[in-house]
Amino acid sequence: MRSFRELSVVARFPWFVVAAWLVVAVCTAVFPGRLASVAAQRPSTTLPAAAESSRVAEELRRGGPAAGPPVVVVWEAAARKPPAARLDPVAAQRVLGALPRSVGSPGPVTASADGRALVGVVTLTDPDESRLRPTLERVGKIAGSLPDSRVRLAGPAAAQADLQTSFEGIDGRLLMIALAAVAAILFLVHRSVLLPLVVAASGIVALTLCSAVLYALGSRGVVTIDGQVQGILSVLVIGATTDYGLLLLARYHEHAPEMPAPAAMRTALRASWAPITASAATVACAMVALLLSSLPANHSLALAGAVAMACCVPAALTFVPAAVLLGPRAMFWPRGPHSGRSGGRVWSLVAAVVERHARPVWTVGCTALAGCACLAALLAPGGLPLGQALAARAPSVLAQSALEAHFPAGTGSPAIVLVDSGGAARTRQRIDATTGVARTEVVPGAGSATGRTALAVTLDSAPDSARAQQTVGRLRAAAAGARARVGGHPAQVYDMQRAAERDRSLVLPAVLVIVLLLLLGLLRSLALPVLLVAIAVANFLAALGISALIFDVAFGSTATEPSLILFSFVFLIALGVDYNIFLMHRVRRESLLAGQRIGTLRGLRATGNAISSAGVVLAVTFAALTVMPLRYLAQIGIIVAVGVLLDTLFVRPLLVPALAVDTGPWLWWPTKPPAGPRLGNVGEQRAQPELTPV
Numbered sequence: 001m002r003s004f005r006e007l008s009v010v011a012r013f014p015w016f017v018v019a020a021w022l023v024v025a026v027c028t029a030v031f032p033g034r035l036a037s038v039a040a041q042r043p044s045t046t047l048p049a050a051a052e053s054s055r056v057a058e059e060l061r062r063g064g065p066a067a068g069p070p071v072v073v074v075w076e077a078a079a080r081k082p083p084a085a086r087l088d089p090v091a092a093q094r095v096l097g098a099l100p101r102s103v104g105s106p107g108p109v110t111a112s113a114d115g116r117a118l119v120g121v122v123t124l125t126d127p128d129e130s131r132l133r134p135t136l137e138r139v140g141k142i143a144g145s146l147p148d149s150r151v152r153l154a155g156p157a158a159a160q161a162d163l164q165t166s167f168e169g170i171d172g173r174l175l176m177i178a179l180a181a182v183a184a185i186l187f188l189v190h191r192s193v194l195l196p197l198v199v200a201a202s203g204i205v206a207l208t209l210c211s212a213v214l215y216a217l218g219s220r221g222v223v224t225i226d227g228q229v230q231g232i233l234s235v236l237v238i239g240a241t242t243d244y245g246l247l248l249l250a251r252y253h254e255h256a257p258e259m260p261a262p263a264a265m266r267t268a269l270r271a272s273w274a275p276i277t278a279s280a281a282t283v284a285c286a287m288v289a290l291l292l293s294s295l296p297a298n299h300s301l302a303l304a305g306a307v308a309m310a311c312c313v314p315a316a317l318t319f320v321p322a323a324v325l326l327g328p329r330a331m332f333w334p335r336g337p338h339s340g341r342s343g344g345r346v347w348s349l350v351a352a353v354v355e356r357h358a359r360p361v362w363t364v365g366c367t368a369l370a371g372c373a374c375l376a377a378l379l380a381p382g383g384l385p386l387g388q389a390l391a392a393r394a395p396s397v398l399a400q401s402a403l404e405a406h407f408p409a410g411t412g413s414p415a416i417v418l419v420d421s422g423g424a425a426r427t428r429q430r431i432d433a434t435t436g437v438a439r440t441e442v443v444p445g446a447g448s449a450t451g452r453t454a455l456a457v458t459l460d461s462a463p464d465s466a467r468a469q470q471t472v473g474r475l476r477a478a479a480a481g482a483r484a485r486v487g488g489h490p491a492q493v494y495d496m497q498r499a500a501e502r503d504r505s506l507v508l509p510a511v512l513v514i515v516l517l518l519l520l521g522l523l524r525s526l527a528l529p530v531l532l533v534a535i536a537v538a539n540f541l542a543a544l545g546i547s548a549l550i551f552d553v554a555f556g557s558t559a560t561e562p563s564l565i566l567f568s569f570v571f572l573i574a575l576g577v578d579y580n581i582f583l584m585h586r587v588r589r590e591s592l593l594a595g596q597r598i599g600t601l602r603g604l605r606a607t608g609n610a611i612s613s614a615g616v617v618l619a620v621t622f623a624a625l626t627v628m629p630l631r632y633l634a635q636i637g638i639i640v641a642v643g644v645l646l647d648t649l650f651v652r653p654l655l656v657p658a659l660a661v662d663t664g665p666w667l668w669w670p671t672k673p674p675a676g677p678r679l680g681n682v683g684e685q686r687a688q689p690e691l692t693p694v
Contacts, residue, residue, distance in 0.1 A: 056487025068124030072412030086115030244316030250610030375545030410459030436471030543643030615648025
């Protein structure tokens with residue numbers, strides 16, 4: 001086949017291939033850092049233009065010059081000040097009045113009931129978020145000149161600045177942790193010194209290439225990368241490239257003791273390129289399904305994920321084998337290549353258990369998955385408030401706590417209701433009577449150019465809380481029929497949650513259809529792909545249930561973002577099906593020689609070590625996301641790590657083979673099952689001739 005002949009060049013000219021990759025790595029080494037600097041300045045989430053809060057923001061922009069996000073300045077009396085003393089709001093107003101117009105426009109300063117705290121809102125002039133932190137530092141320095149007070153900055157601008165700070169430098173730490181974990185696991189698996197470095201290096205060159213491509217696409221406006229997307233892509237590229245390299249090396253191990261290294265590598269490439277390519281295509285296509293999402297940030301992840309998988313495959317199929325062939329004996333020192341045909345005593349035992357007790361194994365396995373899946377109801381995907389999303393000591397979190405101690409929690413981040421001026425009075429009355437509203441004020445001048453009145457509605461709860469979202473829903477109901485629109489920060493959070501819920505109902509079925517169609521083409525069966533997809537869904541639900549318990553213990557809460565379910569589903573369905581592709585691809589090959597029952601058990605024995613070690617590597621790389629200071633990304637890392645471990649250590653070695661053995665020929669319906677002469681029992685270890693991949 002042409003594809004194999006092209007890959008066989010790797011075995012014939014390894015020096016050339018390695019040199020070419022080194023040139024690529026040197027030329028693209030700067031791009032991960034450049035991409036990180038760009039990503040740190042991007043907002044982590046954006047709303048579709050059709051969202052009601054987006055339309056309100058656009059209407060306000062049309063009525064005046066572009067403005068940045070608001071920052072809420074909170075003054076608290078210094079601890080050394082006598083309790084009876086009160087802060088002077090007039091003095092605080094003079095302090096804010098010293099702000100240059102190029103920095104922001106201050107609103108009125110309000111004192112708390114006890115006079116021990118003051119609050120003022122500054123609407124920043126510059127809408128460019130790349131200059132947000134220097135601007136906030138200037139606001140904090142000027143506001144801090146008020147005597148006998150301690151100043152804190154809250155609100156959307158301060159929260160966005162803390163998000164930017166959270167991503168700074170984290171890409172380097174995340175990469176080092178992931179690579180160190182990968183190298184340690186590879187050393188334990190292969191017990192060699194150089195091989196872990198080579199496989200880890202394949203992940204690095206794939207990552208630098210991916211970063212260069214994404215930077216080029218980003219500079220042309222094709223894709224927007226934020227810190228969230230870059231963090232996910234880093235672990236995906238490292239984990240996937242390492243996995244594919246491990247699976248290739250497992251086939252090389254099978255043949256290295258019996259033939260020269262170049263011939264063994266050509267044989268390994270011939271047997272591995274098809275399932276590896278199919279695996280990467282499954283992940284890429286599943287991520288492309290995110291283009292159906294209404295959230296622009298998901299579109300960026302979809303395109304970036306497809307680029308990432310396109311970079312992983314060539315690195316695994318060319319760099320790894322070429323580097324190994326430069327010094328095959330030294331590469332596996334001190335252990336040396338060993339035959340992987342037998343699968344080891346552990347996998348012989350697993351195969352024996354599956355052979356003798358297939359029905360009890362899959363019955364108990366399905367029951368266990370169902371029990372864990374029931375725990376998924378513990379998750380509360382209603383959104384993470386700022387105090388839970390960021391680190392507890394983040395400045396904006398501390399500022400919000402100080403604000404809530406003295407004022408209504410929604411102070412400084414009101415909902416904005418735009419209504420026709422003629423009906424503004426009646427609409428305001430209905431809004432004032434709405435549960436969850438603390439006060440309503442007219443915003444002078446806003447919307448007047450278009451004959452509209454803007455009402456600032458301060459809520460009695462934090463703008464990103466579940467209670468605030470309920471209040472926004474009631475506000476929109478109260479303003480219905482008056483050509484009114486509700487926007488502002490609380491409404492943006494509300495619209496983000498609703499968009500994520502709609503995306504789940506659309507993207508999740510699309511992912512299942514895409515994966516099912518790919519499996520139909522690869523396995524040439526209908527029953528088996530349906531079975532594998534059903535098992536992957538059960539594994540995903542079980543992972544959610546187990547992760548919910550972990551969240552409760554580790555974070556003290558099971559609250560999470562709605563989009564967490566979407567991202568976790570895409571990764572776990574695609575990656576879970578991946579390992580079953582490798583298993584069933586080998587099962588089909590072995591079944592052509594020995595019949596389905598023995599072929600299933602031989603496939604399990606032959607792939608057990610490779611797939612299990614690959615799964616552990618991928619789980620550990622995703623678990624590296626737990627070092628991120630954002631709980632949302634840490635939760636994604638936990639769910640994917642739990643799901644991959646559950647799949648690779650339980651579902652794939654026990655549940656799938658047991659179902660394959662017990663189902664028999666029906667597994668390959670409506671096509672004829674692969675069948676061949678029975679070559680003895682499963683314990684035989686005979687060298688098998690290589691076949692063209694299915």
